[in-house]
Amino acid sequence: MRRLAPMLLAALAVLAAACEKKTQPTGEAGGQAPAQTQAPAQGGTPPVGDDVIVLGEVGALTGGQATFGISTRNGVALAVKEANAEGGVKGKKLVVRVYDDQSKPEEAAQAVTRLITQDKVVLILGEVASSSSLAMAEKAQAAGVPMITPSSTNPSVTAKGDNIFRVCFIDPFQGFVMAKFARENLKLNKVAVLQDNKSAYSIGLTEVFRQKFAELGGKITVTESYSQGDTDYRAQLTAIKKTQPEGIYVPGYYSEVGVIARQARELGLKVPLMGGDGWDSEKLFELGGSAIDGSYFSNHYSPDNPDARVKKFIADYKADYNGAVPDALAALGYDAARVAIDALKRAPDTSGPALRAAIAQTRDFPGVAGTITLDAQRNAVKSAVVLKVEDGKSTYVTTISP
Amino acid sequence: MSQLLQHLINGLAAGTIYALVALGYTMVYGVLKLINFAHGDVMMVGVYMGYATAFALGREAQRSLWGVVVIFAVAMVGCALLGFLIERFAYRPLREKPRLTALITAIGISFALSYGFQLDIGFLPGASPRAFPEVIVPSEWFIVGDRDVVVWNWQVISFLIAVGLMAALQFLVYRTRFGKAMRAVSWDHRTAALMGIPTDRIIALTFMLSSALAAGAGLLYAIKDTSVSPLMGLYVGLKAFVAAVIGGIGNVPGAVVGALLLGLVEEFVVGYAASTWRDAVAFGFLILVLLVKPGGLFGRVAAEKV
Numbered sequence: 001m002r003r004l005a006p007m008l009l010a011a012l013a014v015l016a017a018a019c020e021k022k023t024q025p026t027g028e029a030g031g032q033a034p035a036q037t038q039a040p041a042q043g044g045t046p047p048v049g050d051d052v053i054v055l056g057e058v059g060a061l062t063g064g065q066a067t068f069g070i071s072t073r074n075g076v077a078l079a080v081k082e083a084n085a086e087g088g089v090k091g092k093k094l095v096v097r098v099y100d101d102q103s104k105p106e107e108a109a110q111a112v113t114r115l116i117t118q119d120k121v122v123l124i125l126g127e128v129a130s131s132s133s134l135a136m137a138e139k140a141q142a143a144g145v146p147m148i149t150p151s152s153t154n155p156s157v158t159a160k161g162d163n164i165f166r167v168c169f170i171d172p173f174q175g176f177v178m179a180k181f182a183r184e185n186l187k188l189n190k191v192a193v194l195q196d197n198k199s200a201y202s203i204g205l206t207e208v209f210r211q212k213f214a215e216l217g218g219k220i221t222v223t224e225s226y227s228q229g230d231t232d233y234r235a236q237l238t239a240i241k242k243t244q245p246e247g248i249y250v251p252g253y254y255s256e257v258g259v260i261a262r263q264a265r266e267l268g269l270k271v272p273l274m275g276g277d278g279w280d281s282e283k284l285f286e287l288g289g290s291a292i293d294g295s296y297f298s299n300h301y302s303p304d305n306p307d308a309r310v311k312k313f314i315a316d317y318k319a320d321y322n323g324a325v326p327d328a329l330a331a332l333g334y335d336a337a338r339v340a341i342d343a344l345k346r347a348p349d350t351s352g353p354a355l356r357a358a359i360a361q362t363r364d365f366p367g368v369a370g371t372i373t374l375d376a377q378r379n380a381v382k383s384a385v386v387l388k389v390e391d392g393k394s395t396y397v398t399t400i401s402p
Numbered sequence: 403m404s405q406l407l408q409h410l411i412n413g414l415a416a417g418t419i420y421a422l423v424a425l426g427y428t429m430v431y432g433v434l435k436l437i438n439f440a441h442g443d444v445m446m447v448g449v450y451m452g453y454a455t456a457f458a459l460g461r462e463a464q465r466s467l468w469g470v471v472v473i474f475a476v477a478m479v480g481c482a483l484l485g486f487l488i489e490r491f492a493y494r495p496l497r498e499k500p501r502l503t504a505l506i507t508a509i510g511i512s513f514a515l516s517y518g519f520q521l522d523i524g525f526l527p528g529a530s531p532r533a534f535p536e537v538i539v540p541s542e543w544f545i546v547g548d549r550d551v552v553v554w555n556w557q558v559i560s561f562l563i564a565v566g567l568m569a570a571l572q573f574l575v576y577r578t579r580f581g582k583a584m585r586a587v588s589w590d591h592r593t594a595a596l597m598g599i600p601t602d603r604i605i606a607l608t609f610m611l612s613s614a615l616a617a618g619a620g621l622l623y624a625i626k627d628t629s630v631s632p633l634m635g636l637y638v639g640l641k642a643f644v645a646a647v648i649g650g651i652g653n654v655p656g657a658v659v660g661a662l663l664l665g666l667v668e669e670f671v672v673g674y675a676a677s678t679w680r681d682a683v684a685f686g687f688l689i690l691v692l693l694v695k696p697g698g699l700f701g702r703v704a705a706e707k708v
Contacts, residue, residue, distance in 0.1 A: 197678050226677045231627035231634070234412040235672035242405045255531045259629040266540070267408070268549035287533045287629055 053089055053350060055080070055096045055340065056115035058126035058136060063103025068128040068329050072150055073098055074321055075333030076125055079341065082316075089344045096337075097121060105135040112139040112147075121145065122350040123340050128329060130154035137164045144352040146343075146359055150336035151300070151329055153277075158378040163352070165359050165378045167336045167367065168300055171201055174276040175208030175251065177298045177384045177400045182247055182274060183216040185386075185398060186296075190219050191274075192245035194236055194260065196252040197225040205251035205276050221245045226256065233260050237267050247271050253278040258287025265291040272296060280328065285392040295389045300328040301369035302385045302396040313368040328369065335367035370399070404550035409673045410666070415557045415626060417665020418564045422619030423642030424649070424657040425571060426612035432575075432652040433588045433608045435501065439508040440488060441616055442639015443515035444481055446632060448617025449534070449624045450519065450527055452477040456535045464537050473537060477621055478614040485613025489606055512636065519632035531631040534624040560622045567615065568658045575654060584608060588652075644684060648691045650701020660699060663687075 057076055059069030080094045088094055097119045099111035108127055115121045116139070124140050124147040127133045133152040140147035141161030149157055149166045158164045182188045191213060196202035210220050221243035224236035237260070240248060248264065250257055250273050257279055264273065273295040280299055284292060303314055303325050313334060317326040326334075339362055344350065347358035365372040370382035383401040387394040423445060430438045455476040456464040463469040492511055496504045522528035538556045545552060575581040583604045586594040595601045623638060624630050642661065649660025664684060671683045691699060 197676075224677070227680075229633070229637070230677065231629050232412075232416055234415075235409060235669045236677060238405060238408045238412060239673050241408075255629070258533065259627060262628050266552065266554065268552055283530060287531065289533065 051091075052093045052095045053344065054119055054121045055094060055337075056112070056119060056121035056124040056126075057096050057098045058101050058108050058111045058115070058124065058132070059098065060103040060128065060132070061098070061100035063101075065103040065129055068151075069100070069103070071327050071329040072126070072128055072333035074317070075150070075326065075330040075335075076337040078313075078317055078320055079334045079337035081320075083338075083341045089341060090350075094341065094344075096125075101127065101132060103129070103132075105129075105132045108132040109135040109139055112136045116140070116143045116145055122344070122352075123148070123355060125150065125333070125336050125340065127152065130157055133157045134160065137161065140164065144356075146352060146356045148336045148340055148359065150332040155379075162360075162378070163356055165339075165374060167339055167372050167380045167382075168332050168369070169382055169384060170379050171204045172208040173402070174298045174384060175205040175210075176212050176402070177386070178205075178249060178251075178274050178276065178296075179209045179212035179216060179218075180400055181296065181298070181386050181398070182249070183213060183218050186247065186272070188218060188246040190221050190243070190245045191247045191249055192221045192240040192243055193223040193249045194233070194240065194252075195223065195225050195250075196228055196256065198228040199252065201276075201278060202251045206249070209249050209251070226252075226260075228253070228256065230256065231259055233263050234267060237264050237269060241267055241269050245271060247274055249274045251276045251278065254281040254284035255287065258284050258289075258292060261288040261291040261295065277328070280394075285389070288389075292389050293391065296386055296397065297389070297394070298384045298400070299387055299394075300384065301331040302387055302394070303327075304396045305385060305399070306396070307368075309366060310368050331367075331369040335369050335372065338367065339365055339372060371401075404546060405673075407546065407551045409669050411551065411553055411557065412673075413666035413669030414561060414662060415665070416669060417645075417662035418557075418560045419619055419623045419626060419638070419661075420642045420645045420665055421564050421658040421661035422567065422615060422622065423638055424646040424661045425568065425654065426616045426619075427643050427646040428649075428651055428654060428657040429571070429608055429612045429615075431646070433584055433605060434493075434497075435588075436493065436504050437508065437643070437651075438609075438612070439505070439639070439643075440511035440515060441612065442635035442637075442642065443512045444484055444488070444613045444635070445616035445620035445623075445638065446519065446630075446635030447484055447515060448477040448481040448613075449620040449630050449634070451480040451617065452621045452624065453527075453532065453534060453630060454525070456537055461535070464535055465539055470537050474618060474621060477617040481613040481617035482610035485609040485616075486606055488613075489609040493609075494602070494605075512639070516632050516636055527632065529632060531629045534628050534630050536625075536628075537621075538625055556622075556625050560626065563618070563622065564658065567618075568654060572654050580604070580607070641684065644688050647698055648688055650695075650698025653698065653700045656698055656700030 059072050060066055061069045076096060080096050084093050101108035101111050112124060115124060124145055127136060128151045130152040133149045134157055137147060137157060137160035141163045146163050151168045153168055153171045155170045158166055182191055193206055195206040213220060222240060224240055226233055226236060250260055257275060261273055275297040277299045279297040314326060343355060343358035347354045360374060362372060362374045373381045375381050381402050383399045385399050386397045388397045426441050430436055452473045455473045459469050488511060492507050493504055496507060519526055520529040541555050543553045543555050543558055575584060583599045586599055587601055587604050591601050645661035645664045646657045649656030667687055668680050668684055671679050
């Protein structure tokens, strides 16, 4: 069933794109890859002219990461629809031009070039995958067009230049969040770490977690490691058990974490496991069974966050997309578009430098996936949520601010 | 001390699985001088057959004794058939060709199975790992101190099954007419054929037996580590192959001892050093054994017939 909703949305997107072609001929399509499809902003697109502001978006609408791109696009479309309903920006309506990069970085780079040279967009939104965002950032930076990535967490993306921003936190921040949560909320004194030696993500989270946890007065009893794809972790867990920790930090991906949880319980380790957004999948509950209950992980956003803003976003999203509950990527897409719209309103004009300066001044912006303040490195300094796993689902526990 | 004991138990449990898979390599090599690199993937197919059967039975039935027997029976018979088909259509036509041809075919079948099973169409399972149902309800058998050392029922069951199968195989090879025929085919299959031994049938039976063993081993592995995926056969297969070579490939008790040693070595390396060293040490151990005893621990060095 979980697959049905994205597939329906994909089908709708294709239909919408097909209708779009008739009302809005692209004209200068010669020489462009035919696979690049266009999808309009939700609720119809006014014709392009002097009375509209065109935003560009690049996302994976097909290919291996299609669910990411479709969620993000839906979030962006919702934000633009709301802005237009409120009268648009500077008396003009907003239009989003969306290109599909087929989950490929080289297609993403090409799409950016097209958005800048042909569609004359004032700003670019995208991508989810860090590798695609890196390819896009190069082009956007060279052309002086601001770019906001909703959900690329690799630190190097915004390092590409001063035109590149993000509205999500960077990978190491989650290590900080869990260290703080373990120390201040769970009141743990001794924690062991089990990291994935093959993943830069896991190593990055571990590094920050160890440092911050020690800073807060806790003790790391031991750091063990495994390699992605292993299925037997009993040796590491036996070594961990000897140090009698009160919790184990496992910043890996769900496919391994579920099995680790089972084997930890089997060896008599009853302490909670803790991790990051790599845990965020239904598969975690299947692989972990009841063993994963009582564990915690950090994430960008939780749909059961009691915040009124989040509730309204979920209700609006459900109304527009057949009752689908927005995931973290939809929330971040929505936030990215709203940060862009907010900057457009504040900027004196829509030129690259003016817009860039306005985005850089974003402070305490109320997003649905946390409050966004952009730092000097153009990364969002924002809160993360901590979720607890219980009875085969994750529930909101708390929000941790930097 | 308790940590050492726990490592010992974990290592034996891992080694037991390697042993059952290694027996398949050793049997086929013994009879055909063929390293059947598809063996691990046949094991993976067996695991998915067991997985499908368990789901068809439902939660209650899969946990009962007859349910477990049905799951094992379906997977083992299914794999025996698969082994027969692979031998009949992939290896038999190449039997008179240079040995390298069959080896490459084996690698080809291995990849066809492991990547074919990553497709997500029809009954094929898709690439992401799945949780194997708890067909043996786990319970602790003995515990030293306050859960300092934990032994599980399935660990003991697996170990006994592996030892039992090894003994049965040893009996089959050295005490039965079929075993005698196997050894004759292994010695020289053309001469054996001239002496009235149905070579093709013996070889086919050997393949079916080794594939059924693989399915059984795969199910025990799935019960142990709970996570199953289409690529699991490549990994376990390679380790079991190393174990068979350490013990002296073609030698039944050698495969078991080699596998148990390998399981223990890996466990101690990961437990006391780092998981990144696991494979390096496993293969280093293999090289060391081959340097000191080129035929493996229990093997004899035979002059190759050229």
